[in-house]
Amino acid sequence: MSTINIKKAYELAKEQYAAIGVDTDAAIEKMKQVVISLHCWQTDDVGGFETPDSTLSGGGIQATGNYPGKARSIAEMRSDLEKVISLLPGKQRLNLHASYGDFGSQFVDRNQIEVKHFQSWIDWCKKHGMGMDFNGTYFSHPLADSGFTLSSKDEKVRSFWVEHLKRCREISAEIGKQLGKPCVHNTWIPDGSKDTPVDRNGYRTILTKSLNEGYEKEYPKEYMKDAIESKLFGIGAEAMTVGSHDYYLGYAIKNNKLICLDNGHFHPTEVVGDKISSVLQFVDEILLHVTRPVRWDSDHVVTLNEEVQLIASEIVRNDFFSRVNVGLDFFDASINRIGAYVIGTRAVQKAFLIAALEPVSHLLKYEEEGKLFERLAMLEELKTMPFGAVWDYYCLIEGVPAGADYIAEVQKYEKEVLSGR
Numbered sequence: 001m002s003t004i005n006i007k008k009a010y011e012l013a014k015e016q017y018a019a020i021g022v023d024t025d026a027a028i029e030k031m032k033q034v035v036i037s038l039h040c041w042q043t044d045d046v047g048g049f050e051t052p053d054s055t056l057s058g059g060g061i062q063a064t065g066n067y068p069g070k071a072r073s074i075a076e077m078r079s080d081l082e083k084v085i086s087l088l089p090g091k092q093r094l095n096l097h098a099s100y101g102d103f104g105s106q107f108v109d110r111n112q113i114e115v116k117h118f119q120s121w122i123d124w125c126k127k128h129g130m131g132m133d134f135n136g137t138y139f140s141h142p143l144a145d146s147g148f149t150l151s152s153k154d155e156k157v158r159s160f161w162v163e164h165l166k167r168c169r170e171i172s173a174e175i176g177k178q179l180g181k182p183c184v185h186n187t188w189i190p191d192g193s194k195d196t197p198v199d200r201n202g203y204r205t206i207l208t209k210s211l212n213e214g215y216e217k218e219y220p221k222e223y224m225k226d227a228i229e230s231k232l233f234g235i236g237a238e239a240m241t242v243g244s245h246d247y248y249l250g251y252a253i254k255n256n257k258l259i260c261l262d263n264g265h266f267h268p269t270e271v272v273g274d275k276i277s278s279v280l281q282f283v284d285e286i287l288l289h290v291t292r293p294v295r296w297d298s299d300h301v302v303t304l305n306e307e308v309q310l311i312a313s314e315i316v317r318n319d320f321f322s323r324v325n326v327g328l329d330f331f332d333a334s335i336n337r338i339g340a341y342v343i344g345t346r347a348v349q350k351a352f353l354i355a356a357l358e359p360v361s362h363l364l365k366y367e368e369e370g371k372l373f374e375r376l377a378m379l380e381e382l383k384t385m386p387f388g389a390v391w392d393y394y395c396l397i398e399g400v401p402a403g404a405d406y407i408a409e410v411q412k413y414e415k416e417v418l419s420g421r
Helices: 003-018 024-033 074-086 115-127 155-179 200-214 245-255 272-279 306-317 337-356 360-368 372-382 387-398 405-416
Strands: 035-039 091-097 132-135 183-187 224-229 258-262 286-290 292-294 296-300 324-328
Touching: 003 024, 003 387, 024 337, 024 387, 035 074, 035 337, 074 337, 074 405, 091 115, 091 324, 115 132, 115 155, 132 155, 155 183, 155 200, 155 224, 200 245, 224 245, 224 286, 245 258, 258 272, 272 286, 272 306, 286 306, 306 337, 324 337, 337 387, 337 405, 360 372
Parallel strands: 035 091, 035 324, 091 132, 132 183, 183 224, 224 258, 258 286, 286 324
Antiparallel strands: 292 296
């Protein structure tokens, strides 16, 4: 896009927004507070690097598609991530699963992982000035085949995963210490039952015991923050999920943990944007995994839809930036994986910029005065305001492609890099 045309369009948009009391320069400045954690597993369809033929299996999750160009090594994954970052405005973090350690040619089981297996990732983040988040990997492992990990009634299995949790927390704390930015350590387990169980309480009692053991050691919050993530159901766990939202919300409130809200992990009529202000009444911080469920938790590439917009608006309207950690969670193997990253991340960033361009004080005044027609009318008019011109200008000053220009960049990378894999 022409730099001159972008600037001209922005000046016109700036005038239109000023007419409704919105400072577009201030809105762009507010975007500095939006930091999105990029999930590494979009590059390789949740395979990991534990063994040469690591593939996703079990755990109630599934990547679909076989588009060429999947990352097959840490070097390829980092190359892909660097390309993605070059096409995004703003700041990003890296979100890593434990199965993506730098293990070399040696197999290291998950109850034996150490900081040294992730040091090269820490160094990579340091090189790029990024923070880093971490996740335990409780699926795609023989000791997860029963469908139960931290809630297993088999003590051998349970103790194995408790040790994994402990080591993940130790690694996370060291990540945060070295990078000088808190590492959000997230725990999600696939535990559940395909058919109707009798002893739901028993499994949840065991899960509580496991979490208490795993979280026993305290780490400074400036190094690491613990989050726990619920799920409604998974493949092979349709009848009961041990770690339900009710369970984890109660645990988080009682034990001062972050609750992770993944907008694909609820009933289709539930809206995560509505949960943010409710949960933040009782916990210090939350973690978001932003995705796009289609009919179920199918982890489609995020698009700019009403649900994502409400999530962003709730954060901006209430200035929750310091209390909400934003990450992505989708894995689409049916299209160019780099393109999927860029589309999804930009969609979330666009939602935040749109939210920053709301005349919140005017809308709130209408609401408190009972002028509900005026409130609705203004919300509708905002939908046709020239947001795109502000977005393009934001990309311009950030030095990344504006508009659809990133498409050609992704196509070039596919031709020059991905097609050779």
